[in-house]
Amino acid sequence: MIHFLLKRVGHSIFVLLAVAFLSFLIFQFVGDPVASMVGQDTTTVERERLRSELGLDRPILIQFADFVARTVSGDLGVSYRDGHRVSELIAQRLPATLELAAVAAMFALGIGIPMGIYCGIHPDSSLSRAFQAISLLGVSLPPFVIGIMLIFLFGVTWRLLPTFGRGEVVDLGFWQTGLLTSSGLKSLIMPALTLGLFQMTLIMRLVRAGMIEVLGTDFIKFARARGLGNLQIYFRHGLKNTLVPVITVVGLQLGSLIAFSIIVETVFQWPGLGLLFIRSVQFSDIPVMSAYLLFVGVVFVTINLVVDMLYLAVDPRLRTMS
Amino acid sequence: MNAYLLRMRVFLASDLVYSFKKSKLTIVATVLTLIFIVGAFGAPILAPHDPYDLNAVNLMDALLPPAWIEGGSWSHPLGTDNQGRDVLSTIMYGTRLSLIVGLSSVLLAMVIGIVLGLVSGYFGGFADSVIMRVADIQLTFPAILVALLVDGVIRAAAQGTSENLALASVVFAIGLSFWVQYARTVRGSTLIEKGKEYVMAARVLGLGASTIMWRHLLRNIMTPVLVIGTINLALAIVAEATLSFLGVGIPSTQPSLGTLIRIGNDYIFSGEWWITLFPASVLGLLVLSVNLLGDWLRDALNPRIK
Numbered sequence: 001m002i003h004f005l006l007k008r009v010g011h012s013i014f015v016l017l018a019v020a021f022l023s024f025l026i027f028q029f030v031g032d033p034v035a036s037m038v039g040q041d042t043t044t045v046e047r048e049r050l051r052s053e054l055g056l057d058r059p060i061l062i063q064f065a066d067f068v069a070r071t072v073s074g075d076l077g078v079s080y081r082d083g084h085r086v087s088e089l090i091a092q093r094l095p096a097t098l099e100l101a102a103v104a105a106m107f108a109l110g111i112g113i114p115m116g117i118y119c120g121i122h123p124d125s126s127l128s129r130a131f132q133a134i135s136l137l138g139v140s141l142p143p144f145v146i147g148i149m150l151i152f153l154f155g156v157t158w159r160l161l162p163t164f165g166r167g168e169v170v171d172l173g174f175w176q177t178g179l180l181t182s183s184g185l186k187s188l189i190m191p192a193l194t195l196g197l198f199q200m201t202l203i204m205r206l207v208r209a210g211m212i213e214v215l216g217t218d219f220i221k222f223a224r225a226r227g228l229g230n231l232q233i234y235f236r237h238g239l240k241n242t243l244v245p246v247i248t249v250v251g252l253q254l255g256s257l258i259a260f261s262i263i264v265e266t267v268f269q270w271p272g273l274g275l276l277f278i279r280s281v282q283f284s285d286i287p288v289m290s291a292y293l294l295f296v297g298v299v300f301v302t303i304n305l306v307v308d309m310l311y312l313a314v315d316p317r318l319r320t321m322s
Numbered sequence: 323m324n325a326y327l328l329r330m331r332v333f334l335a336s337d338l339v340y341s342f343k344k345s346k347l348t349i350v351a352t353v354l355t356l357i358f359i360v361g362a363f364g365a366p367i368l369a370p371h372d373p374y375d376l377n378a379v380n381l382m383d384a385l386l387p388p389a390w391i392e393g394g395s396w397s398h399p400l401g402t403d404n405q406g407r408d409v410l411s412t413i414m415y416g417t418r419l420s421l422i423v424g425l426s427s428v429l430l431a432m433v434i435g436i437v438l439g440l441v442s443g444y445f446g447g448f449a450d451s452v453i454m455r456v457a458d459i460q461l462t463f464p465a466i467l468v469a470l471l472v473d474g475v476i477r478a479a480a481q482g483t484s485e486n487l488a489l490a491s492v493v494f495a496i497g498l499s500f501w502v503q504y505a506r507t508v509r510g511s512t513l514i515e516k517g518k519e520y521v522m523a524a525r526v527l528g529l530g531a532s533t534i535m536w537r538h539l540l541r542n543i544m545t546p547v548l549v550i551g552t553i554n555l556a557l558a559i560v561a562e563a564t565l566s567f568l569g570v571g572i573p574s575t576q577p578s579l580g581t582l583i584r585i586g587n588d589y590i591f592s593g594e595w596w597i598t599l600f601p602a603s604v605l606g607l608l609v610l611s612v613n614l615l616g617d618w619l620r621d622a623l624n625p626r627i628k
Contacts, residue, residue, distance in 0.1 A: 015459050030478045140610040142560045144567050145602045259467040281474035281570050289474055300462050
């Protein structure tokens with residue numbers, strides 16, 4: 001088990017270093033930083049002097065070590081676009097994205113699991129068929145199309161919900177939250193729905209498939225023979241045994257919630273990290289792009305590691321192996 | 323001719339045709355896909371207007387609603403956009419561009435994946451571990467994120483992007499973000515196939531590694547690759563539309579479906595819903611049909627995908 005843990009941690013560190021190196025390459029070599037700092041009439045000698053002052057003439061591995069050291073100390077450079085420190089920009093935008101992703105995940109789990117249980121218990125009922133059709137739509141339609149349709153229905157036609165922004169936010173000092181005001185909560189509904197729909201359909205399909213499989217096994221028949229009630233069979237015996245793959249997928253999908261928040265934030269003009277990133281791509285704002293890549297790398301590697309640990313905790317067979 | 327007829331007969335009696343005829347949903351999906359393909363590639367002939375001929379576009383016609391709504395006319399069945407371009411025609415041309423970009427990026431991903439997968443599976447050793455390590459790292463991230471980053475880096479590296487470069491960078495970005503699945507599949511199949519007798523025989527004949535890989539192994543591992551290709555086509559179309567919708571894909575001078583949706587998105591609040599909802603529906607239906615076709619093909623051929 002220790003061997004397994006060490007191997008996973010080692011792999012994570014390797015991936016992180018690879019992502020950091022990529023991020024460093026982008027930061028240092030895409031678009032010449034010297035050219036972006038000097039004017040047209042700067043002489044070659046002055047450019048060279050600036051280059052050595054910035055340390056750009058040193059061996060690449062030393063520059064990389066320097067980059068890692070600076071990153072760890074929280075210095076991510078300065079945005080080309082508005083001159084703000086990138087670390088501040090990220091800290092300022094992070095709460096919006098995390099709140100959106102968390103609410104979307106809760107929605108996906110809270111709706112997806114019950115729907116999956118129902119479809120698993122009654123696979124042929126017409127309600128199950130309807131759920132299946134919805135899930136096909138959720139998988140096929142790109143999230144931005146779903147977002148636009150929601151805006152058209154709830155925002156423009158029926159005027160029920162706000163269509164952009166976070167609404168009123170409450171400043172807690174280190175964290176700006178939209179969860180405490182009614183306009184903030186209202187603004188959150190459509191983006192969270194759009195972001196969570198794909199994960200919801202995925203969870204529903206997984207739970208459904210798992211339930212159908214488990215309910216057909218011998219130990220369920222045995223449980224029935226013992227005279228256990230439906231509720232106990234479905235939840236204590238059935239659901240429990242379908243949850244292992246669900247945990248893995250949900251964990252891995254948490255990361256893609258962050259990735260897809262780029263799209264959802266653009267549709268709803270949600271002032272989070274995704275919108276920051278897409279602006280940086282549009283304006284070739286290299287420091288922000290490279291910092292976002294690093295951020296996403298850390299998030300994904302952490303999630304993968306935690307999922308592996310959870311796997312170990314949920315399935316005792318893995319602990320005795322190796 | 324007779325041999326040809328016989329072949330047709332064998333094909334028509336095959337499981338593939340049987341499973342196709344049995345699934346109504348697949349037939350509907352095929353018909354829809356065909357309609358989209360004909361409409362898209364026949365656009366220069368079939369489209370009612372040429373939306374990119376500046377002489378034919380009249381600003382006076384801007385923001386006309388669809389024909390069945392008051393104020394619309396049948397010369398613009400689905401209405402017009404903010405510049406007076408016919409929405410039906412822009413959708414047809416846009417679908418063509420989306421399909422071209424989707425097909426080219428799937429092809430690129432396929433080529434990269436096949437080459438790396440074959441090399442990795444056939445030679446093993448150092449090349450194998452490097453390629454599969456890179457694949458592992460890339461799989462940690464969702465494809466759309468990889469595509470966005472590649473696209474962003476190309477854009478930043480080539481300041482002052484021209485139109486063709488934007489197109490190439492989108493194809494390149496999507497192609498690079500989808501190769502892993504092909505490489506893994508091809509590697510897996512190669513590992514199985516290379517132990518078989520026909521490969522041994524070829525080696526005994528003294529054929530070189532590249533001849534064996536390309537002429538012997540490749541044709542025996544193509545089935546799962548083609549199935550993944552069909553399923554990936556839908557994903558690639560969505561990826562292109564997403565990039566374009568985010569404003570970092572196909573520019574608005576020659577819009578794809580995603581670009582059209584982005585342009586129309588601003589008008590949804592003022593009530594001109596048709597500019598964005600029609601291209602969005604076409605995109606949704608197209609992706610749904612291609613997805614259904616891919617699912618059917620996968621089940622019908624039942625190859626070793628993983």
